[in-house]
Amino acid sequence: MGNGAGTLTEETVVLIKADNDIVVARQQGRALASQVGFSPGEATLIATAISELSRNIVLYATQGEITVAAVANGVRRGVVVVARDKGPGISDVRRAIAGGYSTSGGLGLGLAGVRRLMDEFEIVSDVGIGTTVTAKKWKQ
Amino acid sequence: MPVPILKQRDYLIASIQAALNDEDLKRLREALVAQVGELRSRGVIVDVTALDVMDSFAARTLRDLAHMSRLRGAETVIVGIQPEVAFAMVQLGLTLEGVAAALDLEEALTYLDRKTRERARAK
16 A cells, blocks of 8 residues: 555545446546646546456445546555545455456456556455455556 | 448448447357358458547457358458548558458459469368
């Protein structure tokens, strides 16, 4: 979670229940990233990460929420994406992030890919309780 | 958000105009595969220039479309993948393997013309 000195300036929360919410979440995430000053290219990377994270919620947990917020750390600015669900949880988080691991017939690259798209990545998952993924990207 | 499908000679051209959700993408795949049969098309071009994000689902759906169309006798070309979208796809490990890609419509048509000629000669 970086140096923990992040200051929240703005945030947007999108409830994820159906596939259309995936589009809403990534569009709002892109808008916020642009506001923070990310280039269209970088905003696309953030939007793609949000798309993957919210799809995981629809596929595995049925519902949850995506929060996108502006963060600052000294002069550095960035965005944090938090994907939260109360789904079944992931029993082997290490394998899930390593890629090539999937139980839904997907590409099995979601989390590993999100980690590559963003600068910081943290996942907390408890079986039967839920999963929270926190990913940050800092402006170059 | 339905995607308009145009017919030009032996080819179908689908130009995505806005962000698509999963249902829209599946509908596009079904419509194209059906029309390949109905119109005896030899090629399918999908223009993704306006697609905001190519995530794992979109990539898989387009790949499935290309493979299904091939089984029905048509080649598929994906057109207009933006540089940042391409970068994100690489980071995600999405490859669209077995699917042709072209920079623009002109290039895609040239590719399909060549493919169609090759196939006619092979007969």
